[in-house]
Amino acid sequence: MTVSALLWRTIRMVVTVALMSACSASEYEYLSWKTHTYSAGPIYGKTPQCVGIPEDLRLCHGVGYPDMLLPNLLEHETMGEVKQQASSWVPLVHKRCHPGTQVFLCSLFAPVCLDRPIYPCRRLCEAVRDGCTPIMEAFGYPWPEMLTCDKFPEHDVCISITPNATEAPAGFSPICPPCDNEMKTDTMLEHMCASEFAIKAKIKEVKRENMDRKVVLQKRKKMIKPGNLKKKDTKKLVLYLKNGADCPCQQLDNLTNQYLIMGRKVDKQFLLTGIHKWDKSNKEFKQAMKTLKSYQCPEFTNVFK
Numbered sequence: 460m461t462v463s464a465l466l467w468r469t470i471r472m473v474v475t476v477a478l479m480s481a482c483s484a485s486e487y488e489y490l491s492w493k494t495h496t497y498s499a500g501p502i503y504g505k506t507p508q509c510v511g512i513p514e515d516l517r518l519c520h521g522v523g524y525p526d527m528l529l530p531n532l533l534e535h536e537t538m539g540e541v542k543q544q545a546s547s548w549v550p551l552v553h554k555r556c557h558p559g560t561q562v563f564l565c566s567l568f569a570p571v572c573l574d575r576p577i578y579p580c581r582r583l584c585e586a587v588r589d590g591c592t593p594i595m596e597a598f599g600y601p602w603p604e605m606l607t608c609d610k611f612p613e614h615d616v617c618i619s620i621t622p623n624a625t626e627a628p629a630g631f632s633p634i635c636p637p638c639d640n641e642m643k644t645d646t647m648l649e650h651m652c653a654s655e656f657a658i659k660a661k662i663k664e665v666k667r668e669n670m671d672r673k674v675v676l677q678k679r680k681k682m683i684k685p686g687n688l689k690k691k692d693t694k695k696l697v698l699y700l701k702n703g704a705d706c707p708c709q710q711l712d713n714l715t716n717q718y719l720i721m722g723r724k725v726d727k728q729f730l731l732t733g734i735h736k737w738d739k740s741n742k743e744f745k746q747a748m749k750t751l752k753s754y755q756c757p758e759f760t761n762v763f764k
Contacts, residue, residue, distance in 0.1 A: 509572040513538065518545040518552065519569040522561060527569035532576055533605065541568060550649045554636060557590030559583055559620055566618045567606075580617035584608035597636040597701045598653055598732045599725035635700055637721075637733050638708035647719075647747040650733040652756035654721035656686035658693070659737055662718065665711045672700035674711065674731055676720070684751070687724065698722050698731040710734045719744075 507528045514520050516538075519527070535541045545568045552561050566579045585608045592602050611617065640650055651657055659681040666673045676696050682688070698720070700708065710718060711734075721733035738744050 510538070512569055513542075516542050516545060516569065517549050518561070519565040522565050522569070524571050526572045528572055528576070532567045532570050532578060535568075544568070547653075550646075550653055551591055551594065553646065553649070554591070554594050554639070556594045557587045560587050560591060562618065563587045578611050578615075578617050580619045581608050581611040581613045583618060583620040584611050586620050593702065594636045597703070597730075599701070599723045599730045633706060635703040635706040635708040637700060637703075637731050638706075638710055640733055640735060642735060642738075642741055642743050644743045644747045644750065647733075647735065647744070648750060648754055651684065651721060651747070651751060652754075653723075654684070654686075654732040655723045656682075656688040657684040657719060657721045657733075658682055658688075658696075659717060660696075660720055661716070662711065662714045664714070667704050668699070670702050670704045672703045672708070672711065674698045674700060683719065683748075684721075692729075696729065698729045700731045703731075708734075710736065 507530060509526050510529050511525060512520050512522070512527050529538060529541070530536045531541060533544070535544060545564070548564050548568075552564070563579050563583050566577070570576060584606065588602050588606070588608055595602060640646055658676075660679070661677045663675045663677045665675070674697065676698070678694070680693055680696070682693070700711070710716075717737040719733075719735045719737050720731065722729050723732050724730075735744065739748075
């Protein structure tokens with residue numbers, strides 16, 4: 460079942476339940492309504508509007524319904540704020556860590572227009588969290604506090620998970636997340652943005668260290684995106700593939716190629732967050748390198764808190 464079909468089935472169920480409860484809320488009732496099981500629900504500072512989901516809201520455009528409420532359920536009051544915050548989650552959806560990821564996120568970032576806010580169920584949140592946290596940890600990001608699952612309802616009307624949504628999603632890959640990146644311009648830019656720095660280098664050696672893989676680079680390197688990486692750090696740069704001791708990573712099996720290597724500093728370690736073969740003959744790769752100079756990245760550090 461596609462994400463759109465899954466979401467529409469869920470929405471139809473929600474609308475049916477809402478109609479059966481004979482809820483014909485006025486604007487005042489909508490603004491003041493709060494579920495007893497979701498104590499952290501937003502109190503809107505301005506009247507919610509039903510607006511079209513724009514094409515450049517990539518996380519939710521084409522998700523299965525055309526319009527959304529603004530302010531949304533994360534208290535973003537402007538479409539600019541929604542786009543900026545939502546764009547940080549697009550790479551996670553592309554990783555297909557859980558079939559309900561997009562449904563869960565869009566129910567908050569771009570909630571469907573109903574006469575009262577409908578939150579995702581706690582079980583849906585927990586399922587997405589459990590499926591996607593290992594992916595996020597590989598990139599050095601925790602599951603954010605704003606999505607703490609205890610905040611969401613258990614028994615009230617909510618967007619739930621369907622029985623077959625616990626199955627591994629189509630296209631799911633066992634490959635180490637930083638190594639499972641398509642050679643496509645948009646995908647490369649998304650992962651470049653999720654990384655603090657990027658360099659061109661060859662790999663000297665790869666070693667297993669506990670549950671991680673230790674990646675030692677050769678001395679000769681070219682800085683592509685310096686970020687917070689200091690010159691002294693580059694001389695003997697060692698990166699770690701978090702929880703990557705046993706998952707396959709084809710790039711780390713070939714030490715003769717040059718690579719575009721992306722990373723982040725988490726605590727005192729440099730984490731490997733992405734790796735692509737350096738291939739200027741590839742049109743997508745070439746375009747990504749050209750676009751990077753003027754590309755505006757979302758502020759990931761403001762999102763994953």
